Amino acid sequence: xxxxxxxxxxxxxxxxxxxxxxxxxxxxxxxxxxxxxxxxxxxxxxxxxxxxxxxxxxxxxxxxxxxxxxxxxxxxxxxxxxxxxxxxxxxxxxxxxxxxxxxxxxxxxxxxxxxxxxxxxxxxxxxxxxxxxxxxxxxxxxxxxxxxxxxxxxxxxxxx
Amino acid sequence: xxxxxxxxxxxxxxxxxxxxxxxxxxxxxxxxxxxxxxxxxxxxxxxxxxxxxxxxxxxxxxxxxxxxxxxxxxxxxxxxxxxxxxxxxxxxxxxxxxxxxxxxxxxxxxxxxxxxxxxxxxxxxxxxxxxxxxxxxxxxxxxxxxxxxxxxxxxxxxxxxxxxxxxxxxxxxxxxxxxxxxxxxxxxxxxxxxxxxxxxxxxxxxxxxxxxxxxxxxxxxxxxxxxxxxxxxxxxxxxxxxxxxxxxxxxxxxxxxxxxxxxxxxxxxxxxxxxxxxxxxxxxxxxxxxxxxxxxxxxxxxxxxxxxxxxxxxxxxxxxxxxxxxxxxxxxxxxxxxxxxxxxxxxxxxxxxxxxxxxxxxxxxxxxxxxxxxxxxxxxxxxxxxxxxxxxxxxxxxxxxxxxxxxxxxxxxxxxxxxxxxxxxxxxxxxxxxxxxxxxxxxxxxxxxxxxxxxxxxxxxxxxxxxxxxxxxxxxxxxxxxxxxxxxxxxxxxxxxxxxxxxxxxxxxxxxxxxxxxxxxxxxxxxxxxxxxxxxxxxxxxxxxxxxxxxxxxxxxxxxxxxxxxxxxxxxxxxxxxxxxxxxxxxxxxxxxxxxxxxxxxxxxxxxxxxxxxxxxxxxxxxxxxxxxxxxxxxxxxxxxxxxxxxxxxxxxxxxxxxxxxxxxxxxxxxxxxxxxxxxxxxxxxxxxxxxxxxxxxxxxxxxxxxxxxxxxxxxxxxxxxxxxxxxxxxxxxx
Numbered sequence: 001x002x003x004x005x006x007x008x009x010x011x012x013x014x015x016x017x018x019x020x021x022x023x024x025x026x027x028x029x030x031x032x033x034x035x036x037x038x039x040x041x042x043x044x045x046x047x048x049x050x051x052x053x054x055x056x057x058x059x060x061x062x063x064x065x066x067x068x069x070x071x072x073x074x075x076x077x078x079x080x081x082x083x084x085x086x087x088x089x090x091x092x093x094x095x096x097x098x099x100x101x102x103x104x105x106x107x108x109x110x111x112x113x114x115x116x117x118x119x120x121x122x123x124x125x126x127x128x129x130x131x132x133x134x135x136x137x138x139x140x141x142x143x144x145x146x147x148x149x150x151x152x153x154x155x156x157x158x159x160x
Numbered sequence: 161x162x163x164x165x166x167x168x169x170x171x172x173x174x175x176x177x178x179x180x181x182x183x184x185x186x187x188x189x190x191x192x193x194x195x196x197x198x199x200x201x202x203x204x205x206x207x208x209x210x211x212x213x214x215x216x217x218x219x220x221x222x223x224x225x226x227x228x229x230x231x232x233x234x235x236x237x238x239x240x241x242x243x244x245x246x247x248x249x250x251x252x253x254x255x256x257x258x259x260x261x262x263x264x265x266x267x268x269x270x271x272x273x274x275x276x277x278x279x280x281x282x283x284x285x286x287x288x289x290x291x292x293x294x295x296x297x298x299x300x301x302x303x304x305x306x307x308x309x310x311x312x313x314x315x316x317x318x319x320x321x322x323x324x325x326x327x328x329x330x331x332x333x334x335x336x337x338x339x340x341x342x343x344x345x346x347x348x349x350x351x352x353x354x355x356x357x358x359x360x361x362x363x364x365x366x367x368x369x370x371x372x373x374x375x376x377x378x379x380x381x382x383x384x385x386x387x388x389x390x391x392x393x394x395x396x397x398x399x400x401x402x403x404x405x406x407x408x409x410x411x412x413x414x415x416x417x418x419x420x421x422x423x424x425x426x427x428x429x430x431x432x433x434x435x436x437x438x439x440x441x442x443x444x445x446x447x448x449x450x451x452x453x454x455x456x457x458x459x460x461x462x463x464x465x466x467x468x469x470x471x472x473x474x475x476x477x478x479x480x481x482x483x484x485x486x487x488x489x490x491x492x493x494x495x496x497x498x499x500x501x502x503x504x505x506x507x508x509x510x511x512x513x514x515x516x517x518x519x520x521x522x523x524x525x526x527x528x529x530x531x532x533x534x535x536x537x538x539x540x541x542x543x544x545x546x547x548x549x550x551x552x553x554x555x556x557x558x559x560x561x562x563x564x565x566x567x568x569x570x571x572x573x574x575x576x577x578x579x580x581x582x583x584x585x586x587x588x589x590x591x592x593x594x595x596x597x598x599x600x601x602x603x604x605x606x607x608x609x610x611x612x613x614x615x616x617x618x619x620x621x622x623x624x625x626x627x628x629x630x631x632x633x634x635x636x637x638x639x640x641x642x643x644x645x646x647x648x649x650x651x652x653x654x655x656x657x658x659x660x661x662x663x664x665x666x667x668x669x670x671x672x673x674x675x676x677x678x679x680x681x682x683x684x685x686x687x688x689x690x691x692x693x694x695x696x697x698x699x700x701x702x703x704x705x706x707x708x709x710x711x712x713x714x715x716x717x718x719x720x721x722x723x724x725x726x727x728x729x730x731x732x733x734x735x736x737x738x739x740x741x742x743x744x745x746x747x748x749x750x751x752x753x754x755x756x757x758x759x760x761x762x763x764x765x766x767x768x769x770x771x772x773x774x775x776x777x778x779x780x781x782x783x784x785x786x787x788x789x790x791x792x793x794x795x796x797x798x799x800x801x802x803x804x805x806x807x808x809x810x811x812x813x814x815x816x817x818x819x820x821x822x823x824x825x826x827x828x829x830x831x832x833x834x835x836x837x838x839x840x841x842x843x844x845x846x847x848x849x850x851x852x853x854x855x856x857x858x859x860x861x862x863x864x865x866x867x868x869x870x871x872x873x874x875x876x877x878x879x880x881x882x883x884x885x886x887x888x889x890x891x892x893x894x895x
Contacts (some may be wrong), residue, residue, distance in 0.1 A: 016426065019446045027444035032393035033386030035567070036445075037518050037604040041832040045518060073386040092384045096376060096799060099807055100243030101383030102390060102518040102567025123204050127842040134833060136518050137243045138810025140844035141804070142501070 001129050007075025017063035022046045025072060026064045028034070033073040033105045044133030047106040047113075048072050049081070054113035056132075073105040074155065076112070084115050093150040094112035095138075107133050111147050122152055148156065222444035223276060223468040224303035225254060227311070231331065231345025232258045238270040238277035238285065239292040240539045242566035242573070243728035244730065244806075244863040246292045247378045247801035250300055252796050253293075255361060256370040257304030260344065261331035263312045267378045284542035286785060287576045288690070290763035290861020293796055297859050298362075305360040311344055363792065365856060374799040394524045394535045396596040400429055400441040403448040405455055406609055407437060409464035409826045410685045414438060414457060421454035430457070432590035439482075439587045445600055464686040466826035469615065473509060473570075476617035476638040476682065480507075484636060487666040487843055491674035496632035499625025504713055508620075508702040509888040510639075511820035513613035519567020521607040522583035527593030531558025535895025536581060537566025539574035543647065548579035551585045555816030559637035570811065575611055576646035579687075583788050607836050609829040610823055613691035614640040616661075617701040622672075628714030632674040633817050635665050635703070640688045640701035643682040654800055656681070660690065662761035664699030664762060664868070668767035669732050670707065670725035686823070691812055696762040701816075702887065704758040706870030708887060718876060719745050719757055728857070731791050732759055734853055735768040738754035738789035753784075758869050765792040765865035767852075769809065771845075771873035775881045779893045783813065783845045783874055791853035792860045801862050802850040808866025809848065814873035817890050 002013045004021075006029060013028045020039075025031050027050070034057060036043030041056035048057045049071040076085035089113050091097075098104050107130070114121055114129040121129065126144050135143070199439045203834075226234040255265050255786045274285045286618040308328055310662050316323040319340045334341040365371075382388030407413065408826045417438050419431040427447025432439050432639050433758045438457055442448035447463035463582040467475075497503055538544055545556040552559075566573055584599035591597070601609065616639035623632040641658035643649050652659050657679050659666075666677045691697060711721035719740050736759045749755055752775045759768040761868075772785040788805045795801050818837045819841045821828045830836035875886040884894055 015444075016446070016450075021394050023444060027446070030395060032389075032395070035390075035519070035850075037520070038394060039834050040603070040832050040834070043518065043603075049616070077321040089384050095378055096803065098243075098377065098380055098383040099245070099803060100518065100566060100568040101379065101388060104383050105386045108384065124848055131323040131840045131842045134840060135517065135837060136516060136570070136811070136838060137843065138814075138839055139803070140810060140839075140841040141806050141848045142806075143841060143845075144844075 003066055004062065004070060006066070006070045008078055009073060013062070014113045015062060017061060019062045020058050021048070021060040021062050021065045021070070022057040026059060029075050032074050035102055035105055037103065037106075042134070043103070043106075044110060045103050047109040047133065049079070049109060049113065052116070054110050055138065066158040073109060079114050081116060081158070084112050084150070087150040087154045088112050088146070091146040091153065095142050095149060097139050097141055097142040097146050103133060103135045107135065107143055109121070111143070113151070114147065115151060115154065120155060121147060162735050175305040191414055205578065211596065224300065225258070225307040227307070227344050227348040227351070229345050229348050231264055231343050232264045232266050233258065233264050233331070234268050234473060235343060237267050238268045238296065238614055240287040240381055240537060240569070240573070241568055242287070242537060242539070242569040243267070244292070244804060245286070245377060245797065248375065248800060249293050250296060250797045251378055252370050252375060253297060253300035254304035257301045258308045259328040259330065260371070262314055262370060262375050262472070264331050264344070265378070271564040272538070272545055272559065272563070274542040278542070284540070286540040286542060286574060288539060288571065290765065292861065293427060293859045299430050301362050302360060305362055306357055309357045310351040310354040311347050311358050311693050313354045314347050315340070315342060318347075318350060323359065323519055325394055328858055333388070335692060345511045371687065371771045371796050372796065372798065374399060375797055377800070382565070388536045390444070390519055390565050390567050391522045391524060391535055391537050392519055392567070392600070393563070394598060396526065399596040399598055400443065400591070401448045401600055401647055402439045402584070402599045403445070403452045403602065404434070404583065404587070404605065405435070405438045405440070405452050405457055407464070409461055409466065410458070410610060410687065412459045412461045414462040415460040417456045418456040420568070421456070422451040425451040425454055426891050430591050434583065434586045434590055436583060437591065439783045440600075441587070441597065442859065449602065464826060467684075468824050468826075469511065470825070472615055472684070473617060476615075477507075479638050479682060480617060480619050480636050482680070484638070484680040486678050487657045487662040488674070488675055488677040490676075493632045493674040493676035495636045496674040497623045497634060500632055501622060501626040502624040502713060504706075504709060505619070506706055506709065507889060508698070509821060510616040510701070512615050512686065512700045513697070513819055514821050515568075515570040515572035515691055516607065516819070516836060516838055517566070517568030517570060519570060520603050521580045521601040522599060523581050524596060524598045525584045525588040526596035527552065527588050530561070531555070532585065532588070532802040533560045533562070534581070535562045535564055537569065537573055538563045538579065539566065540825045541567055544578050544581045547582050548585045551582050552589055557746055571690040571694070572611065574690070576642070576648065576689055579611065598746065603833070604831045605754070607821075607831050610687035611689045612686065613697055614688040616698045618698065620702060620706045622706065622710055624710065624714055628716060630670070630672045630710055631673045633668070633676070635668075635677045636679075636790070637662055637665060637677070637699075638680040638682065640684055640686070642688050642694075644681065648693070654844045660695045664693035664760060665695070665703055667761075669729045669761065670722070671728060672725070676728065693762050693864040693867040696760060697815065700758065700760040700762070700868035701871045701875070704760060704869070705875045708756070708872070708879065719842040721756070722759065726759075731766045732761060735766045735789040735791050738851050738853060739768035739770045739787050742789065742849060743772070743787035745770065752881055754877040754881030756873045756878070756880060758872035758876060760869045762865045764870060765790065767805070767865045767869045769869040771870065771877045772872060772878040773881055774818070775893065781878060781881075781882075781893060783843070785847035786845045786849070787849045787874070788848070788866065789853065790850065790866070791855055792865070793855050793857035793861045793864050794850065795852055796859055798852055804862040805850045805866040806848050808862075810869045812845055812867035812870040813843070813874070814824045814872055815889060817843070820890055
């Protein structure tokens with residue numbers, strides 16, 4: 001049995017220890033916000049947070065996620081990153097970043113991680129942090145703008 | 161104040177019957193020209209509360225609008241939402257004529273029903289060719305206007321006032337003189353009993369209040385909070401996931417296979433042979449994939465395709481020595497070339513390209529007592545119904561389709577042979593329908609399974625007179641036809657010319673008196689199909705870089721040279737001038753920088769792009785800034801036009817600088833995003849500006865036309881920076 005903590009919920013799963021965390025989240029637990037795009041940590045669609053770090057769940061064996069705090073896009077509300085997540089998702093909506101939307105959970109999870117580490121990223125910081133997340137609709141211009149917008153609103157909150 | 165009351169109803173033409181609905185009303189809109197007695201449509205709906213249509217209604221009708229007593233306006237969307245914004249665009253058109261409030265509008269995907277939801281340009285239900293807005297603009301307006309009419313008519317009776325005195329604004333119906341007002345929801349039950357008007361007057365475009373404004377996308381929340389459902393997300397009781405072992409070569413077949421090890425994998429339930437390989441089914445994806453990895457298959461490769469890209473190119477070059485089927489012949493291009501003061505020639509090579517949507521291909525099929533039910537980001541509902549019916553031996557109307565969000569498509573999900581949908585249905589049939597099947601292609605399957613943008617080879621010769629005016633142009637194209645052998649062949653292949661192979665070349669807008677375009681369509685077993693912007697993916701590059709070359713040979717500014725040749729093409733000229741002006745064409749750039757321009761019409765939308773590049777010491781380059789001007793007629797939602805121009809440009813930039821599928825002895829060399837490289841955020845220009853031409857022309861599509869223009873703009877900019885021309889995509893600077 002594999003024991004996982006996803007979005008603060010404990011799970012005991014009867015899956016192989018080599019199953020990637022992605023498929024445990026999607027197929028065994030049934031949380032489908034985290035997407036499959038490449039299976040090789042090349043596209044970032046499967047990005048989740050593990051103990052606060054952004055990881056590619058498609059190459060993370062479920063066994064190595066035991067004992068860790070996993071946050072998926074569905075669990076942002078109850079995560080320690082709640083405020084940053086709210087700012088990022090608000091900015092994503094405000095700027096209508098999405099097109100097909102399939103990669104956007106991963107983009108948002110990476111963006112939250114970036115803003116947690118760097119509250120004022122410039123274009124280069126954003127490019128560096130986000131270049132592991134592919135968007136075939138090429139919404140990149142708006143992703144950059146939305147990250148800056150989220151940073152601006154978070155800084156405003158801090159100042160106020 | 162509002163002046164667009166619904167007036168002057170004639171009973172001659174449109175509108176035809178009501179659909180009674182327990183919880184509100186559904187409006188039928190008659191499509192002129194389709195007034196025969198309908199066959200009873202199979203009722204399909206994706207909602208929890210299916211609407212019940214009255215089968216005694218004598219004319220077919222087309223349901224797009226529902227209003228609930230709780231004041232929600234539900235607009236049924238007949239096109240696939242794959243990112244292009246059609247949920248928002250189509251709903252905007254209906255809501256504007258209806259004078260609904262944007263906040264009260266909900267959208268819902270239409271069921272498969274060609275009678276009600278066909279693409280009016282095609283006659284079958286489907287999405288593509290940047291037609292979603294263009295084909296249904298008037299249809300959606302009528303749907304909204306007739307809904308409004310019924311609400312106003314109901315209010316007039318309730319308040320005992322004249323309809324003409326009633327105004328509607330943001331979902332509120334009002335009669336000022338009697339101080340009466342009601343919401344759509346409050347009137348819904350009464351309005352449902354109204355006769356649907358046969359004809360309605362549409363707004364003067366000056367009175368549009370939603371069209372032309374920036375409204376938030378209707379799919380945004382679903383996608384930002386990950387509550388939207390893609391095919392990949394479907395979970396049904398007892399569902400099995402299928403992963404397929406496809407042949408390693410196009411045309412190879414299964415000779416034999418040994419599934420002993422596969423069946424030993426925990427979770428694997430079935431291993432079945434299908435025409436295109438072996439399907440492994442399991443309780444979850446990971447088990448199915450492990451099962452496939454353990455499978456031993458011997459392939460029969462004797463009849464398989466084994467050529468390499470280099471050999472295909474060599475064949476195409478040989479073919480190009482012969483005259484092809486004639487696509488355009490103005491004057492005497494060949495004769496004039498012999499007498500021209502100066503002639504230039506160039507040849508161009510374009511690789512196969514995969515669509516590489518973020519959601520790899522997938523499809524869910526459940527065989528049911530009624531026939532079969534499908535969950536899919538479905539782009540060709542009617543054709544998919546026929547193909548699946550044929551596979552399962554049932555009638556097309558027994559194939560129920562739930563159209564979900566598609567995680568991209570770029571044309572791929574509209575496969576002309578319904579390849580992946582049929583494959584999923586075949587697997588469901590092979591296990592005798594014992595469980596719902598979710599077929600999932602891995603990224604590797606998606607990259608290697610074909611249906612690429614074809615490999616193309618072009619040759620262009622042009623002649624200038626002594627004053628540098630182009631007087632002759634001969635363009636020869638060699639590449640597989642995507643339409644031949646499909647249902648589109650009769651309409652798209654004329655006198656040996658597949659129009660989609662030469663579009664953008666045979667209608668070159670430049671005033672050159674002698675012009676000749678011909679085409680060879682060699683047949684190869686590499687599966688090909690349309691890819692975002694289709695023929696323009698290659699013709700825009702060859703024509704727009706070669707015209708640039710001609711300008712330089714004539715000693716003229718590339719912008720001014722085009723301007724003269726486009727003097728009778730006002731819409732080309734307008735986007736060209738707008739992009740040039742906004743980009744500061746002619747203003748100095750720094751060292752190792754260059755600026756290039758290109759203009760191209762596709763899908764009746766005109767796009768010009770100016771690219772600025774910087775060349776680095778290591779011979780890499782950066783596209784720093786792209787200025788885009790677009791004329792797509794009336795902009796339904798200018799922000800979505802902008803988004804499609806930004807994204808379409810990025811999609812084209814990937815092919816311009818990065819992506820290619822290559823074959824070695826028939827084997828596709830790429831498999832995933834490490835070798836089929838696409839655009840990442842660090843290569844997206846930092847500055848992308850979109851300028852929209854204000855227009856009162858009917859709206860045309862924006863999904864594709866932004867894509868083909870960037871490659872020639874970048875190539876022309878790199879020439880300005882380095883003096884190097886580019887004859888092959890993806891572009892590489894000479895080291």
